[in-house]
Amino acid sequence: MTRSARRTGGYRPTLRIAGAGAAALLALTACSDSDSDSDSASDSDPGSGKGGESGEVSGEVTVFAAASLTESFEELGAQFEEDHPGAKVTFSFGGSDALAASITGGAPADVFASASPTTMEIVTDAGAAAGTPETFVRNQLEIATLPGNPDGIASLKDLTDSGLKVVLCDETVPCGSAAQKALDAGALTLTPVSYEEDVKSALNKVVLKEADAAVVYKTDVRAAGDTVEGVDFPESADAINDYPITLLKEAPNAAAAEAFVELVQSAEGQKVLTGAGFLKP
Template identity: 75%
Template sequence: MTRSVRRTHRMLQVTGVSAAAVLALSACSSDGSPSSGSGSSPSASAPGSDKVSGEVTVFAAASLKESFEKLGKQFEQAHPGTKVTFSFGGSDALAASITGGAPADVFASASPKTMKIVTDAGDNATEPATFVRNQLEIATLPGNPDKVDSLKDLTNPDLKVVLCDKEVPCGAAAQKALDAGRLELTPVSYEEDVKAALNKVILKEADASVVYKTDVKAAGDRIEGVDFPESADAVNEYPITLLKSSENTATAQAFIALVQSPEGQKILTEAGFLKP
């Protein structure tokens, strides 16, 4: 082999190594980039990511309390340095707070109607997405001492029955179920949210209430649930949205991604929620 040929051969070897190194660096840069294109999702961010950090405030329907608190802890463990703060209550009251300027990053409502309060009030939110559904159940004291077997039984004037306020999703759903059964019911009180209605029964201040299956399940042995067929006509869809006033968009998006992920859906379905 002549000197010139050896030189040419050597240059080709060096060029090949350099090209391989460039390709390898390019691949690493692509994989490690915080913005990996249209196929990326907030849930794909690494636990120590600079983008997923800080505090995120979530306004959520009262019926989501137990499930979302579990999801919040899971989120904080997956993303050290983050904190999820919740405000639970009646969806209508939460929506009013948001439109009134209350600082929040995420809103999870118990009905499209209450979500619409926020989305219709100017440029407040991104497009909501349904993430679960929920069905009603009658809550009675353990052992069902009043032998409540149907929604019609609640119309007995001797029973003290409480309902959620009609403006709250659980109250609107209860009314829809009563309309489906062509029943009229005058409760002893209307409560501000589903937890308040359930607590009236737990505290023995009422004989029965119409709440969500998830709340009956969360109450454990303090409550007994009674299914009724009219509940199939009043299933509530739960939408979630990123609020445009959010000061921590990346972390808020990452929390929403967790709620919608298989891991999040498992926690929600175990709590009694129905898939969207």
């Protein structure tokens, strides 16, 4: 606190001294105010994840995302942490339906990126979304076969051959729902050897040679490299999935969550996603 001199007894400063004292007093007061402002600014904790007065992004941001986004989001997460040294991104990947159920069940998360509007509705209908979800990419199905396509699979109809072991995603998850739409479009009936909980699980059945083929997304076939081979089929055009993303209402770190969503929707984020095989919205 700034100290002011008290006048005592017969002390009579000259006019010049009094003027100098007043100037010094004003200078000290200005310095004190500046120090107070600095202290006040430093009291705003940038590590709290709320951004503080400076708008700095920091703290942990938890992202629940469809399994098919794994590789792309991990790349974007690394970029986000590089852009914001005080931030850390933690991902939970899986079937969109299971992730939505976890969110509505109270699991702490900041962002939800779903592989279909239908599974996103589980979250919005429960009032768990902070705003209106926005579609940021789209995805199309492809048949994943063993390397070299030894069974000569050339169409969706070929998968109905009883001699083939085919895997589909469960119909409750977006890739399974999309596969059923494609089968309906081709008036085809297919009985798989198993239904998997998410697209990565379905793809792994082929990678591990436990199945001859699986209906998955183009992005997953591309991410698997030479461990599988992809086969396009025209019915997939009738089953393209929109991927919506939203900030969650109970987000523990809303500031960082908003920044991550912005990165996903930015030109830089879109470049990463389309490079992985996703389609622009």
